[in-house]
Amino acid sequence: MKPQVEIVQPGALLDSTGALAQVGWSRQPLLDCNLEMARFYRLRFFQRFRMKRWDYYAVFTPRRFFSATIADLGYAGNVFVYILDFATGELHEEGLVIPLARGVVLPRNSTEGVSRFENKKVRLDFSVTPEGRRVEVWWPGFNRGRGLSAEILLHCPPEQESMNIVIPIGRRRFYFNRKINCLPAEGSLQYGAETERLMPTESIGSLDWGRGVWEYRSFWNWASASGFLPDGRTVGFNLGCGFGDTSAATEDAFILNGRIHKLGAVRFDYDPSDYMKPWRFSDQEGRLDLELTPFKVRVARTNLGIIFSEVHQTFGRLNGRVTSDAGETMNIENLIGFTEEHHARW
Structure with a gap:
């Protein structure tokens, strides 16, 4: 198996010709996201309509899963929030499509600034602060006036490692992504008349920060989880496949106490005709063997003609084993996570 390329030198994402300056993965965000240097259309005015940028936050509490996203798809913005009750299975989601992404603010890099709509x-x-990453949501009309608000701090110390990847998609397109798992969460999550207080010893979050230029027709699988081991250590997974040239690097890793343990390419085994059947995940080196037993499927569809997106996001409990870089094999028992299948024309 060809070794994966670890990026260790800081620099620009794109060179003066618009090509990727480096390709591979890194433990820290080392590359400056200089999207202004992109060169994939002769008329540069049209390039902004093909660039995709998003910040997707996810938080697991003892009772719920909560997620909030701000995205700029070039020709439109998209903000959406959803919340899932583990005990009852109640899932509610609302979103807005914003023409030409007017009012959507996203920072240049994942290490700085404010994302806002x-x-x-x-x-x-x-927002990014010295303490970590703050997620604030105010949506009084959510679920026919039931209302939702969140004020959450995700603790993210400077030494926290993350899964960073940059890979080409064809000749001029690319995927630049940072996934931060296992961020202890504290604050409050209010939904209707209930307010849940989040404690960092039992609530945990993650960030999917994406930038890039995809093919018009795209497909991918993604799986993510963040939680706690019985001994109190944090543990998480980020697994993905389906698009781009991953010969230099995949985004597959598990995270133990804030440190990335890089995996080779991970195989997703599932039945696309029945997302409630178990999903299996295994790598080429025999370090990962996990099964996700589903308890809820979220289906999100957007169909605006030439713009189409369909996501089947399956929530479940992970069981199996994983081996660290140091050779420690850990049993994973009933870790709540999710996996998804995504088709898009965008």
Whole structure:
């Protein structure tokens, strides 16, 4: 198996010709996201309509899964929030499509700044602070006036490692992504008349920070989990496949106490005709053997003609084993996570 390329030198994402300056993965965000250097259309004015940028936050509490996203798809913005009750299975999601992404603010790099969208009905505000990453949501009309608000701090110390990847998609397109798992969460999550207090010893979050230029027709699988081992250590997984040239690197890793343990390419085995059947994950080196037993499927569809997206996101409990870089084999028992199948024309 060809070894994966670890990026260790900081630099620019794109060189003066618009090509990727480096390809591979890294433990820290080392590359400056200089999207202004992209060169994939002769008329540069049209390039912004093909660039995709998003910040997707996910938080697991003892009772719920909560997620909030701000995205700029070039020709439109998209903000959405959803919440899942583990005991009852109640899932509710709402979103807005914003023409030409007016009012959507996203920072240049994942290490800085504020991501924001606000109008008279909703406000989403994500910010990077010395303590970590703050996620604030205000949506009083959510679920027919039931209302939802969140004020959450995800602790992210400077030494926290993350799964960073940059890979080409064809000749001029690319995927640049940072996934941060296992961020202890504290604050409050209010849904209707209930307010849940989040404690960092039992609630945990993650970030999917994506930038890039995809093919018009795209497909991918992704799986993610963050939680706690019985001894109190944090443990998480980030697994993905389906698009781009991954010969230099995949985004497959498991995270133990804030440190990345890189895996080779991971295989997703599942039945696309029945997402409630178990999903299996295994790698080429025999370090990972996991099974996700589903308890809920979220289906999200957007169909605006030439713009189409369909996501089947399956929530379940992970069981199996994984081996660290140091050779420690850990049993994973009933770790809640999710996996998804995504088709898009965008």
